[in-house]
Amino acid sequence: MKSETIVNKKIAEEKKTITDANHNGNGTPKTEDGSAALVHENKDNQELIHSHITVKNLNVFFGNNHVLKDINISIPDKKITAIIGPSGCGKTTLLKSFNRLLDSTNGTKVTGQVLVDNEDVYDPKTEITHIRKKMGFLSQRPFPLPMSIYDNVAYGPKIHGLRKRKKLDEIVEHYLKSACLWDEVKDRLHTPATRLSIGQQQRLCLARGLAVEPLIILGDEPTSALDPVSSQRIEELFNSLKDSYTIAIVTHILRQAKRIADYVVFVYMGEIIEHGPAKQVFESPKEKLTEEYISGIIS
Amino acid sequence: MMRLLKDKIASKVMMLLTAIFVLVAVFIGYGLYMRSRPLLAKRSLWELITSEGWKPFKGEFGFFPFIMGTVWITVLSILIAMPLCLLTSIYLSEYSHKSIRQIARPLIDLLAGIPSVIYGIWGVIIVVPLIEKFIIPYSTEFSTGYNVLAGGIVLAIMIFPLIINIVTDVFNTIPQELRDASLSLGATKWETVKHVILKKALPGIIAATVLAISRAFGETIAVLMVCGNIPETPKSLLSPAYPLPALIANNFGEMLSIPLYDSALLFAALLLFLIIFIFNAVSKLILMNIERKTT
Ligand SMILES: Nc1ncnc2c1ncn2[C@@H]1O[C@H](COP(=O)(O)OP(=O)(O)OP(=O)(O)O)[C@@H](O)[C@H]1O
Ligand SMILES: [Mg+2]
Numbered sequence: 001m002k003s004e005t006i007v008n009k010k011i012a013e014e015k016k017t018i019t020d021a022n023h024n025g026n027g028t029p030k031t032e033d034g035s036a037a038l039v040h041e042n043k044d045n046q047e048l049i050h051s052h053i054t055v056k057n058l059n060v061f062f063g064n065n066h067v068l069k070d071i072n073i074s075i076p077d078k079k080i081t082a083i084i085g086p087s088g089c090g091k092t093t094l095l096k097s098f099n100r101l102l103d104s105t106n107g108t109k110v111t112g113q114v115l116v117d118n119e120d121v122y123d124p125k126t127e128i129t130h131i132r133k134k135m136g137f138l139s140q141r142p143f144p145l146p147m148s149i150y151d152n153v154a155y156g157p158k159i160h161g162l163r164k165r166k167k168l169d170e171i172v173e174h175y176l177k178s179a180c181l182w183d184e185v186k187d188r189l190h191t192p193a194t195r196l197s198i199g200q201q202q203r204l205c206l207a208r209g210l211a212v213e214p215l216i217i218l219g220d221e222p223t224s225a226l227d228p229v230s231s232q233r234i235e236e237l238f239n240s241l242k243d244s245y246t247i248a249i250v251t252h253i254l255r256q257a258k259r260i261a262d263y264v265v266f267v268y269m270g271e272i273i274e275h276g277p278a279k280q281v282f283e284s285p286k287e288k289l290t291e292e293y294i295s296g297i298i299s
Numbered sequence: 300m301m302r303l304l305k306d307k308i309a310s311k312v313m314m315l316l317t318a319i320f321v322l323v324a325v326f327i328g329y330g331l332y333m334r335s336r337p338l339l340a341k342r343s344l345w346e347l348i349t350s351e352g353w354k355p356f357k358g359e360f361g362f363f364p365f366i367m368g369t370v371w372i373t374v375l376s377i378l379i380a381m382p383l384c385l386l387t388s389i390y391l392s393e394y395s396h397k398s399i400r401q402i403a404r405p406l407i408d409l410l411a412g413i414p415s416v417i418y419g420i421w422g423v424i425i426v427v428p429l430i431e432k433f434i435i436p437y438s439t440e441f442s443t444g445y446n447v448l449a450g451g452i453v454l455a456i457m458i459f460p461l462i463i464n465i466v467t468d469v470f471n472t473i474p475q476e477l478r479d480a481s482l483s484l485g486a487t488k489w490e491t492v493k494h495v496i497l498k499k500a501l502p503g504i505i506a507a508t509v510l511a512i513s514r515a516f517g518e519t520i521a522v523l524m525v526c527g528n529i530p531e532t533p534k535s536l537l538s539p540a541y542p543l544p545a546l547i548a549n550n551f552g553e554m555l556s557i558p559l560y561d562s563a564l565l566f567a568a569l570l571l572f573l574i575i576f577i578f579n580a581v582s583k584l585i586l587m588n589i590e591r592k593t594t
Binding site: 096099101103105106107129130132133135136137139140141143145146147155156159160205208209212218 | 394395396397398474475476477479480481482483484485486487490494495498499
């Protein structure tokens, strides 16, 4: 018992040395004895585990159509990951598989694992609502719920049990501000959300998603229905949000991916062909297919 | 040249057809009114629809019991059918597996195609005896199994397919993304149905109810076989009733030597016509209002 605590304490100390060391731009920890090595390994593991979303051997079938084939990927935390690939290659399906939005009543079959904070999304014992709450989801076109602007943002918190009017008011204001929409709607919070412009609706959907305090934001071509100015605002929003959220967006606009992505996943015919830091994938792709896609030879 | 001509002719023909259909409706109303005039000349409209006595031999024509009979049975059937159909539609569109849907829809359509006299017979041999066995013994009122309740149940089952089909279609037109939006916030399926689907589908649900009520109002044979047909204003679910369509169907063409009797039956038809007409017009207005408010 006691020795364990000592070890733990020691590990904690070592960790500190390591982070300090890293801070100094010096990759190697100062102490090179056995325990440090253990710590090191531990740290690597932690980094691996500390991706909120990890996909293992995922296969998705729509009937006989094998749409996603043996997908393995970890989405890096606090970064913008762009999922790119030609139309129909399975980008939307991949994104929806993260929070089990694939409709199981239509003969969809899923095998393999999606781990969100180490909980398997497809384990029947997993309580899916609590996992979905961790992920805000933006669809291709904005779909405001059939209620007022205020109620759209308050919907999530209310579902999760918040009743206090004052707290709800605060939340609504706060997240409408985070989505840069507050000034445009503060005088008509109680009018139907469908009366907003499409661009405003998409920002409302973002605010609605943020209001349940997710860790992750998923976007399925979130700007494709928007005009250039609205698209740019959404992109800017993503950029400002990536410090606090893990963001994964599907896009088929390569320029957009180049503008905002830190990490890129290239999907082709249901398989992940290549993934890596944006700079690497765009400037020196390892795979020929990736290169052809990026240079526009295949689309 | 030919194409333009064809286009012109097609549009003229279609306009003519539309005009004919509208005119037919107007003529039916007008014809019924003309034939009811002898009665309307003797009694005021108000007196006819609010008085109770029905003794054609003595010249007493009170339509109130028939109007109330129609209202009781129609309202009851909607009250029974609406919640059950809503749940069925929710199940079919939101919860059931594709394979169940593929079996259920054709079966429901089959139900819609059964002639109403068969529903009537089914009511007589199943519903009426069940009511006599399980409900009448516990009631203090003297009654037979032929009553408002039997009529309401039979009618409810007859309008099931209509409502289920319309409401399920309405649910199916709601984009999947709207469900995803609610689900992705951590709402359960039921919460999504309650707060999003039903709200979005409300105009459609109301439209379905309106159609169902119109249908129920006019349904004749099945109801007349099970509701007792006694011209008294119903006082409870176990009272017999005599709806307007049953009155017409039972008596038209008989005993027309009685003065004003024929005119009275056509007045009943006019009443039915007007009730449905006004009801549809009012519900259209309500529906338009709701649609304006929610979009
Ligand atoms: N609900 C469904 N039922 C059956 N097949 C589906 C369903 N959804 C998608 N598919 C099929 O799965 C494949 C991948 O679809 P997906 O929507 O994931 O592609 P995508 O990469 O998002 O394409 P896009 O860029 O056009 O949006 C396609 O072949 C599509 O036809
Ligand atoms: Mg897609």
